[in-house]
Amino acid sequence: MTADRPGPLAHLDPSQPPRSLVCFPDPLRDDPALEAFLQQASDRLCQWWAGSEQRSPLPLLSVLPEAAPLQQGLSPDALLEDLQLVMDGAYNPAHPGAMAHLDPPPLTASVAADLVCAGLNNNLLAEELSPSLSRLERSLTTWMAEQLGLGETAGGVAASGGSLSNLMALVVARHQAGLASRQDLSVFCSADAHVSISKALMVMGLPKGCLQAIETDAEGRLSCEALAEGLLAAERAGRAVLAVVATAGTTVRGAIDPLAAISDLCRRHGVWLHVDGAIGAVFGLSQSHSQLVPDLDRADSLTVNPQKLLGITKTSSLLLLKRPELLAACFGTGLPYMEPSWADAHGGECGLQGTRPAEILKLWLGLRQLGRDGIESLLQGALDRRAELQRQLSVLPLTLRSGPLHLLAFTPSHLEAHEAEAWSVQTRQRLLEQQLMLSRPFYAGRHHLKAVLGNPNTRSTDLAAVASVIQDSLLP
Numbered sequence: 001m002t003a004d005r006p007g008p009l010a011h012l013d014p015s016q017p018p019r020s021l022v023c024f025p026d027p028l029r030d031d032p033a034l035e036a037f038l039q040q041a042s043d044r045l046c047q048w049w050a051g052s053e054q055r056s057p058l059p060l061l062s063v064l065p066e067a068a069p070l071q072q073g074l075s076p077d078a079l080l081e082d083l084q085l086v087m088d089g090a091y092n093p094a095h096p097g098a099m100a101h102l103d104p105p106p107l108t109a110s111v112a113a114d115l116v117c118a119g120l121n122n123n124l125l126a127e128e129l130s131p132s133l134s135r136l137e138r139s140l141t142t143w144m145a146e147q148l149g150l151g152e153t154a155g156g157v158a159a160s161g162g163s164l165s166n167l168m169a170l171v172v173a174r175h176q177a178g179l180a181s182r183q184d185l186s187v188f189c190s191a192d193a194h195v196s197i198s199k200a201l202m203v204m205g206l207p208k209g210c211l212q213a214i215e216t217d218a219e220g221r222l223s224c225e226a227l228a229e230g231l232l233a234a235e236r237a238g239r240a241v242l243a244v245v246a247t248a249g250t251t252v253r254g255a256i257d258p259l260a261a262i263s264d265l266c267r268r269h270g271v272w273l274h275v276d277g278a279i280g281a282v283f284g285l286s287q288s289h290s291q292l293v294p295d296l297d298r299a300d301s302l303t304v305n306p307q308k309l310l311g312i313t314k315t316s317s318l319l320l321l322k323r324p325e326l327l328a329a330c331f332g333t334g335l336p337y338m339e340p341s342w343a344d345a346h347g348g349e350c351g352l353q354g355t356r357p358a359e360i361l362k363l364w365l366g367l368r369q370l371g372r373d374g375i376e377s378l379l380q381g382a383l384d385r386r387a388e389l390q391r392q393l394s395v396l397p398l399t400l401r402s403g404p405l406h407l408l409a410f411t412p413s414h415l416e417a418h419e420a421e422a423w424s425v426q427t428r429q430r431l432l433e434q435q436l437m438l439s440r441p442f443y444a445g446r447h448h449l450k451a452v453l454g455n456p457n458t459r460s461t462d463l464a465a466v467a468s469v470i471q472d473s474l475l476p
């Protein structure tokens with residue numbers, strides 16, 4: 001450090017005027033003011049995490065800073081103060097009582113990777129804009145697809161969320177079947193499938209009637225008998241079937257559709273099988289848990305959302321395919337202003353997104369941080385918490401809805417639907433008063449409360465506190 005260049009924290013000295021922050025990194029020398037700024041932003045983040053348990057999972061409405069830029073740009077300190085105001089009002093996923101949704105605290109290495117990703121500002125659109133990162137995406141999606149059983153020649157692409165992965169899967173299925181000009185199509189999925197499937201059909205310009213929801217069994221799994229009938233009926237009516245969408249981990253209860261039997265039906269009818277494994281497919285990465293989501297290898301395409309349980313910072317989703325070359329065959333339009341791809345196709349030719357960040361970086365670094373053991377124990381911890389809460393709730397007069405994963409929904413057995421709604425509102429509020437946050441899904445005709453047990457900070461005492469509030473809520 002030279003005399004004319006103050007140290008990183010020099011501008012914090014009240015006797016010195018605040019140093020201004022450069023708007024773009026200096027390409028020639030390191031910049032202590034920039035380092036201090038990034039350091040202070042990350043210090044605030046670390047303090048925000050460290051104070052998680054002092055704040056509710058769901059903060060009260062907070063003061064927001066002004067939205068519009070002022071005439072003059074702000075000083076680094078003013079920027080940090082503004083940032084702090086937004087942080088103070090943010091959802092707080094690291095709180096041990098945060099059990100409402102599929103939004104765990106962030107894996108620390110993926111936070112660092114996200115920062116570096118932003119700093120590199122590469123573009124997965126084309127390889128000349130992301131040379132190392134394009135290759136990393138290709139090798140990690142190939143690895144992931146192989147791990148999940150799709151075979152050595154399988155692969156895929158990262159997407160900003162599972163909704164986009166599901167949409168791309170259906171667009172590829174339609175393209176490879178040569179059905180792009182038809183409207184009289186059917187897509188079968190279970191009544192418990194994610195809303196992103198119907199959204200996808202809407203974006204694809206297909207009429208509402210194309211989506212045929214198949215009933216589920218008592219465990220929330222797609223009924224194969226009903227699917228078989230539906231496929232036969234479509235065949236008799238001369239309707240082409242675009243795809244069957246099976247769900248590996250439904251959103252309310254984590255049910256796993258019977259993939260082998262569904263796949264047999266698909267093969268008999270020559271129909272594409274897309275598996276929406278946004279919640280469940282990560283269990284296939286662990287030897288000791290892969291039997292919870294059997295037969296993922298039957299999928300033609302598979303959605304995986306590492307953002308949901310592994311804690312990879314949002315967004316992190318992959319669309320994996322047995323035949324990844326179908327992506328560019330479907331989405332490729334040519335990028336005449338780019339140098340040719342040195343492999344199969346540019347990132348921007350393999351999906352709907354053009355310019356996109358290298359979201360693969362935080363997934364890769366996060367998985368490397370966890371290691372196979374870490375993945376295993378993260379999954380096991382979530383399952384253990386589910387079992388522990390389920391044990392405590394099972395002695396109460398509740399209807400429990402679960403599957404083999406880490407989700408557990410429940411509703412009082414003895415109440416009418418409208419009473420169950422009032423119960424769910426009041427009980428969620430009582431839980432929140434104790435800094436315990438559950439969600440309130442409407443499922444099977446009535447309101448439930450739902451716990452998602454993917455938060456590694458949740459302790460036995462938190463689960464006992466939930467059970468105790470629920471028990472009190474059921475007293476006459």
Ligand SMILES: *Cc1c(COP(=O)(O)O)cnc(C)c1O
Pocket residue numbers: 102160161162163164166194196247249250251276277278279305317
């Ligand atoms: C969350 C979820 C999705 C959608 O993923 P996003 O990342 O929220 O777009 C799709 N399918 C299932 C089963 C999900 O739970």
